[in-house]
Amino acid sequence: MKIDRRKFLNSLLGIGGIGGIISVFYPIISYLIPPKTTEPKVSSIKAGLSAEFPTNSSKIIKFGRQPVILIKTEDNEYKALAATCTHLDCIVQYKNDTKQIWCACHNGIFDLNGRNISGPPPRPLEEYEVKIVKDEIVITKAG
């Protein structure tokens, strides 16, 4: 009888203890995870005048909070791709000598369609649509 009472009290203490620990750690862990900030939805942006953009060059454009690389190829074609490397998050650059997209961090290389052709990147860069509206470059998210 005595033992039973002790057992009972011990398990009560145990359950209470676990509850206490959870009620301390649950808020702390939740606090550590940052709240989701609602991004303003950007579906298209203007990226300057086509006439002012030199052939065989590139620039990085802010697409909302995402960096997008806009390239004017040798044949004056436009390409817009997510500039965030699919490997480990670095920002890529256009090499105007090799006509490829290069990531300095681990030597990842993409072609002008964003396909990962060598190095560690596991996936292609996401493509954006480029239109010229009255000589102005307009980039829109595909799909």
Added chain:
Amino acid sequence: MIKNIGSKIASWIDERYNLEPLRNLIKHKKVPAHRYSIWYYMGGVTLFLFFVQLLTGILLLLYYRPGEDSAYESVRFIVTEVKFGWLIRNVHSWSANLLVLFAFIHMFSVFFSKAYKKPRELTWVTGFILLVLTLAFGFSGYLLPWNELAFFATKVGTDIVGVVPIIGEPLKMILRGGEDVTGATLSRFFGIHVAILPAIFTVFLVAHLFFIQQQGMHEPEKFKNLPENKKKYIPFFPDFALKDLLFWVVVFNILIFLALYFPWELGNKADAFAPAPEGIKPEWYFMFMFHTLKLLPAHILFIEGELFGILIFGVAAVIWMLIPFIKIKQKHGWKIQPLTLIGILVVFFIAVMTIIGYLV
């Protein structure tokens, strides 16, 4: 006169708190003297450099202001406007590097002299944790000036964490304080660097030193088997302590030399919309991991290259931490102990990967 006052104070304290144990300790603590005694100084130097970090870190705190719009500017202010600010920052940066270096040397010297064996298992484990914390100090401190190199190093370093299944993504969010590396990341790294890590580090440091004090210095096999009268010792006070001090002064001079003649660069301010600069490299002590990841193909078996790499490194680190508890039988006819061989391979791997990383 002064001596008189000193001994009066001592006897005043003695009467109340009994200094006998302390006096005994000072009188009897001794250190084995043999061919490999030089390695006994590596831990002490590491400790010294930690104190340098503590002091210079606290000084930097007086002017440093975390934040996307103030961190870089405040470090520039420290090195250009504050009297001797450049010196304090250079010493903090160089000392961080020497600290990591000596921590590695200390660890491998302990490893190869087999000092981690019973009864010093926990000294090894706490020491390894201190090394990991030191690397965390280095990684978190590196971001604080908010320059280009630091920005991308942090992007890559935290993105790797995200590769781990299940816990990776939430962990990455917790580290970054959001999806991307931003001012929120900087705030977190600042808190980690100047509050969380020093607190945790102190706990393990005290444990580490306490274990060492309890057990005394490890004696190598050869020394232990000598007849008692052939074993040579030197007293800790004052002989060993003075030698320790001498070594600290030497390292301190090297440190000041480096800080004076090789100023730590500040570079360009971080820009979230600029490509990663050409020739970007991590700190040298992460180079072997960085370069290994670089060499891995995009996919190995069914998983991404990084995941494979990070799992291997993770498992290797845990095994390395638990080395005192691992027994491998020595095969007949083997000239070398298997663990020693493993250690040599580890050092070789780290050295080769580091060198190749800098050459290509």
